[in-house]
Amino acid sequence: MSAVIGQSGHGGTVDTTGHDHDMAHEHHGAPHGWKRWVYATNHKDIGTMYLVFAFTMFMFGGVLALGIRSELFHPGLQFFNPQLFNQLTTMHGLIMVFGAIMPAFVGFANWMVPLQIGAPDMAFARMNNLSFWLLIPAAMMLVGSFFMPGGAPAAGWTIYAPLTLQMGPSMDAAIFALHILGASSIMGSINIIVTILNMRAPGMTLMKMPLFCWTWLITAYLLIAVMPVLAGAITMTLTDRHFGTTFFNPGGGGDPVMYQHIFWFFGHPEVYIMILPAFGIISAVIPAFARKRLFGYTSMVYATASIAILSFIVWAHHMFTTGMPVTGQLFFMYATMLIAVPTGVKVFNWIATMWRGSMTFETPMLWAVGFIFVFTMGGFTGLILAMAPIDIQLQDTYYVVAHFHYVLVAGSLFGMFAGFYYWAPKWSGRMYVEGRGKFHFWTSLIFFNVAFFPMHFLGLAGMPRRYADYPMQFTDFNMMATIGAFGFGLSQVYFLFAVVLPMLRGKGAIAPQQPWEGAEGLEWEVPSPAPFHTFETPPLLNAAGTKIIGAAPAGSAGH
């Protein structure tokens, strides 16, 4: 794609960050006060707001999770009645998926994509602002639904019909919130795709882009393809509830199983939406701390695209127990297993990158290695669940809960922590305290496994999910899981107070421009903290697209 990105046009001197000194008077640095954040159009500010928002929602969703685990510490009903318990599980899922993981990755994308491709900002800065600020009313509606008549939605995060057709007004609030969050995601995706395809610095060809940009490009396409499908499903739910249609209401000839098909046509790609950007982060961190170039870059790109394409043809593996022809079960079973191939390509490439590398284990690398360890475990249980005969036994048990938490907590979240420790020195200009980072990692890893590993046994023994009570024989493993969950939660509180807040307050050692000796990429070519404006003038890159060697000549056509 040809490109002519703006040039200084007046012969100004340009430093290696692409900052035009003679134009400095036109840019007054960061605005001050509340206007800086409310009217923010700078990708770094918006990225920061996304990350703060996502962490806030993560803590709120975590409190709901601890409510669930408190109730399950003992058999019998301790704190919550079953209806409220179902509200907790539903809202925990909705908030973590739509309020925490997805916005957090958009925050990473806002911060890093323009920096990594040498772009001055996102393509549509004002739309970027709107995408973020739409999250706030949506989050308020979701969280506020607890205080509506009948309480919060309690139909599970999948909001299955016909349960959704029978619930109180909070379901309408949740549907509206999901519409808004979907619109925000679609706008964010459009912004990311246009930025990556049209705004790359001259010489930054697609196959020279950092893997994080590639994974986000593919994720953004996935979002544009599937978010409208979810919007359609919940719109039809809304019309069933209020406007007399019967899309999913069997009382009028509708089909609730059709809702499940539509939801999972969105839902399974959504799983990859939540994991592909983490793959990109891990693909940046491991080469940096192994001090080797990423093994099999091209195969990583194709593997990512393959995973995305395959994610569209596996949705019904979530529905084996709804009843389907054996040929259908076989198709979805084998298609699901096929995803293990490109995923395996990725895992083996990460291991090959580490092989005979000059490895050190600073905190980002610990999180990356931890990611591979626990995510692979989640992947293996995914393969087990892909087999229709086994899935029919394990459907809706704690085995499934263990599986998707190994993939989403130990996958997405560990990937995000790897990315945070890796890039936060660039964002804040301060180094975190290495010992604190390692303490956060080890406590999280240990308590995560204490919380979720026993759930495999619970599921295999037949304990169903979404129940507030259970028979006595499940007590020991449930107690263990609850202790692990509280330990994991406390570990994140420690992260907030010992790592995040000190960095935000400017405490700690000053971060050098290049804190990791093995790291490569344009983000390490700008000072720490990254200046408010970067790459206003397109940089001239070396052959690998990893270093700036000057300013691009006037009128240079890109890529």
Next chain:
Amino acid sequence: MVDERRSKANLRLALILASIAIVFFVGFIAKMAFLG
């Protein structure tokens, strides 16, 4: 600093992507409503 030609290219691509999203949204509902 994004020049006019680049802005137009950005807008064109954004509109294409947005139209895909709208077609998927409307198409899914229309399919369910009219084709069952």
